[in-house]
Amino acid sequence: MNPPGRSMDDLARSMSSLARRAVEEYEPLVESIILDPSPGISEVERTLDGLLDFCFDPRASSLYRKLCRRYFAIDPTATFEYIRAYREMWDPEQETPRQAE
Numbered sequence: 001m002n003p004p005g006r007s008m009d010d011l012a013r014s015m016s017s018l019a020r021r022a023v024e025e026y027e028p029l030v031e032s033i034i035l036d037p038s039p040g041i042s043e044v045e046r047t048l049d050g051l052l053d054f055c056f057d058p059r060a061s062s063l064y065r066k067l068c069r070r071y072f073a074i075d076p077t078a079t080f081e082y083i084r085a086y087r088e089m090w091d092p093e094q095e096t097p098r099q100a101e
Contacts, residue, residue, distance in 0.1 A: 019057035026051050030063045034070050041078075044071050048082050055090045 029047050033039045048067055054060035064086060072079040 015056070019054045019060055022051070022054040023057065023059045023063065026054075026060070026063055030067050033067060039070075039074070041074065044074065045078070052082075052085060052089065055086060061086075061090070 026047065029043075030051075033044055033047060044067065048064065048071070051060055051064045051067070055064050068079055068082055068086075071082065
């Protein structure tokens with residue numbers, strides 16, 4: 001049952017609006033990290049952690065993947081964990097790539 005006064009359409013609009021705001025906030029951070037020749041690991045991870053919640057939105061998902069590609073050059077092992085988290089949350093049908101042993 002829907003909460004009083006809220007339809008599924010209202011909830012979908014709210015989620016879309018929230019994702020749009022998140023993309024507006026995270027896009028400059030992602031671009032800054034990508035352009036930084038030696039970004040801080042904690043900044044990259046904090047940004048990935050925050051973006052993950054919004055990856056239901058294609059624009060947020062694109063930013064997440066873009067930042068993962070940048071992070072791979074810094075820490076491939078940690079990047080695989082972020083890819084795994086993304087796939088578990090947003091793409092459970094996909095097989096996560098195996099980490100090089």
